[in-house]
Amino acid sequence: MSGHKLHIAYNFEGGYEYKMLAADPEITMDEFAQLCADTMVGVEVRPREGTLRVRKQEDKEPHPRDMKISETDWIDAEPVVVYYE
Amino acid sequence: MPQLKRSEWYDTARNVNWTPKYAKFEEIFPKDLSDAFDLPVEEWETFDENYKDTFRDYVHVQREKDAHAYSIRAALERSKLYDEADPGWKNLVKAHYGGVSIVEMSAGVLQGRFARFSKSPAQRNICVLGTLDEIRHAQIHLYFAYEHIKKDPQFDWAIKAFHTNNWVAISVKHMLDDMEQRDIIGSTIMTNLIFEVAFTNLQFVGLSADAHAAGDHTFEHMIQSIQTDEARHAQICNPVIRMAVRNGKKDECQEFMDIAFWRMWRIFSLVSGNAMDYGTPLHARERSFKEFMHEWVITQFERQLIDLGLDRPWYWETFLRDIETFHHQQHLGVWLWRCTLWWDDNAGVTAAEREWLEEKYPGWNNTYGKLWDVIAENIAEGRMERTIPQAGALICNMSQAAISGQCGDEWDVKDYYLDHEGRRYHFGSEVDRWIFTRDPDRYKDYPSFTDRELSGEVPEGLFGFLSFMGLQPGYDSGTDSRNYEWIKDYYTKKEAAE
Numbered sequence: 001m002s003g004h005k006l007h008i009a010y011n012f013e014g015g016y017e018y019k020m021l022a023a024d025p026e027i028t029m030d031e032f033a034q035l036c037a038d039t040m041v042g043v044e045v046r047p048r049e050g051t052l053r054v055r056k057q058e059d060k061e062p063h064p065r066d067m068k069i070s071e072t073d074w075i076d077a078e079p080v081v082v083y084y085e
Numbered sequence: 086m087p088q089l090k091r092s093e094w095y096d097t098a099r100n101v102n103w104t105p106k107y108a109k110f111e112e113i114f115p116k117d118l119s120d121a122f123d124l125p126v127e128e129w130e131t132f133d134e135n136y137k138d139t140f141r142d143y144v145h146v147q148r149e150k151d152a153h154a155y156s157i158r159a160a161l162e163r164s165k166l167y168d169e170a171d172p173g174w175k176n177l178v179k180a181h182y183g184g185v186s187i188v189e190m191s192a193g194v195l196q197g198r199f200a201r202f203s204k205s206p207a208q209r210n211i212c213v214l215g216t217l218d219e220i221r222h223a224q225i226h227l228y229f230a231y232e233h234i235k236k237d238p239q240f241d242w243a244i245k246a247f248h249t250n251n252w253v254a255i256s257v258k259h260m261l262d263d264m265e266q267r268d269i270i271g272s273t274i275m276t277n278l279i280f281e282v283a284f285t286n287l288q289f290v291g292l293s294a295d296a297h298a299a300g301d302h303t304f305e306h307m308i309q310s311i312q313t314d315e316a317r318h319a320q321i322c323n324p325v326i327r328m329a330v331r332n333g334k335k336d337e338c339q340e341f342m343d344i345a346f347w348r349m350w351r352i353f354s355l356v357s358g359n360a361m362d363y364g365t366p367l368h369a370r371e372r373s374f375k376e377f378m379h380e381w382v383i384t385q386f387e388r389q390l391i392d393l394g395l396d397r398p399w400y401w402e403t404f405l406r407d408i409e410t411f412h413h414q415q416h417l418g419v420w421l422w423r424c425t426l427w428w429d430d431n432a433g434v435t436a437a438e439r440e441w442l443e444e445k446y447p448g449w450n451n452t453y454g455k456l457w458d459v460i461a462e463n464i465a466e467g468r469m470e471r472t473i474p475q476a477g478a479l480i481c482n483m484s485q486a487a488i489s490g491q492c493g494d495e496w497d498v499k500d501y502y503l504d505h506e507g508r509r510y511h512f513g514s515e516v517d518r519w520i521f522t523r524d525p526d527r528y529k530d531y532p533s534f535t536d537r538e539l540s541g542e543v544p545e546g547l548f549g550f551l552s553f554m555g556l557q558p559g560y561d562s563g564t565d566s567r568n569y570e571w572i573k574d575y576y577t578k579k580e581a582a583e
Binding site: 014016040078 | 414417418421453455456458459460463471472474475476477478479487488489490491492493496498499500502509511535538539
């Protein structure tokens with residue numbers, strides 16, 4: 001784990017607002033999606049079946065599940081969408 | 086000595102101008118403060134307000150208004166009306182006092198600027214009375230609010246709110262600074278036309294009716310006492326706009342109007358939409374927030390715009406959709422972040438209230454209702470730690486409110502961001518982003534709450550977060566207004582049986 005964390009704005013499927021969290025750039029998309037789910041599932045949305053995917057807000061395709069945040073072009077407070085596939 | 090009749094001296098006294106000898110005209114009336122369009126002073130001297138008043142008559146009427154409102158307060162002071170009032174209503178009143186008292190004082194400063202810097206002597210004259218109006222409004226709010234402070238420290242926020250970094254106060258201050266820190270024409274359009282004509286009617290007429298229905302006659306008469314003043318000096322905008330439009334400045338006036346209408350709408354929706362559709366007791370609701378908007382803002386305000394030679398804002402369709410949605414989204418966030426408020430927020434989602442919400446806003450159950458179901462389950466199961474958000478919200482760089490959208494089955498949350506001079510700005514709507522692009526230098530350096538969190542200005546952890554906003558848990562930090570007792574009435578009998 002590196003010391004520096006990146007702030008990311010995420011929009012979780014079914015939620016009502018963009019939220020912010022700080023993430024280690026060395027985690028993968030699956031790990032990031034799980035971090036987001038921990039703040040949302042059972043708090044604001046119900047658990048559901050499916051694989052969580054992550055994409056930049058303006059992209060149509062998600063990032064590969066094993067891609068690390070440090071391998072993306074995200075900047076501080078990058079808005080991303082976390083959704084079920 | 087016989088007194089002159091008012092009609093014999095009024096027009097001379099109200100419209101006296103003179104040619105300065107010891108200072109230049111442009112030094113007395115600097116362009117940035119007085120008239121960014123630099124219209125001829127002869128045009129300004131055509132200012133003719135519809136409602137005319139003299140200082141003598143003004144003092145006489147205001148004294149009677151104050152005597153009426155304060156005597157009702159005194160008569161009811163020893164009654165148990167407040168103690169027995171609905172918790173939702175009590176907290177709506179607390180939110181109102183904190184959100185409005187110092188705004189009235191700020192409006193007094195603005196009216197004072199009009200009285201000093203308008204190139205029209207008649208506007209300067211009438212705005213002296215406007216200044217006195219707003220000072221009286223601030224005073225009566227603070228006096229009435231402090232009646233309750235011995236019972237509830239949250240009433241201290243009537244004066245405290247705008248001296249803190251509370252997110253609601255930051256949001257309102259950002260909007261007010263934008264509207265009030267302009268030249269006379271810009272500020273007149275943004276405040277007298279938009280703030281007072283378009284929205285204060287809704288706020289004060291609607292709240293007064295709700296107060297009456299809720300049995301809070303002190304608050305009802307205080308609001309009525311203020312509303313009659315607002316109706317009078319709201320009309321200050323008409324001659325100013327007509328003058329500017331006549332001199333070829335329609336597009337500029339339209340832009341002032343478009344900016345202010347959206348800015349005011351978003352804050353108003355957040356505060357008053359929640360108060361009317363969730364805070365007011367069900368039996369006391371005269372109409373839904375949407376119905377009030379259609380009657381008081383859309384129908385009446387649109388008529389006035391046409392009369393003034395202006396058009397609907399370019400984003401009218403977006404606005405109509407927002408009336409149906411925005412305050413419901415924000416209410417979820419306001420209740421979940423209840424610890425950041427100076428009042429105890431009312432969930433307003435019992436089975437009967439949900440039925441009313443579904444009737445007024447078809448689809449409520451499949452959108453906001455889905456999130457409330459999860460929250461309700463957590464309360465019912467005692468998982469209170471899960472009724473507080475586990476992550477902060479992304480805040481709009483214009484409205485300073487959370488960037489929200491439809492949830493549940495109609496999920497469509499979007500960040501309308503913009504990269505400017507190497508920095509990313511976040512916006513809750515295309516209109517907020519458009520406002521920023523009209524004058525980026527005006528807005529670019531104001532830090533949103535998110536910016537303050539990212540820069541480390543806001544201490545980490547919930548207690549640091551609340552302390553930054555001036556709140557103390559267990560003292561004045563907000564909670565649920567009904568102590569979560571509403572959960573007993575959340576489910577319909579049929580649902581409970583299942």
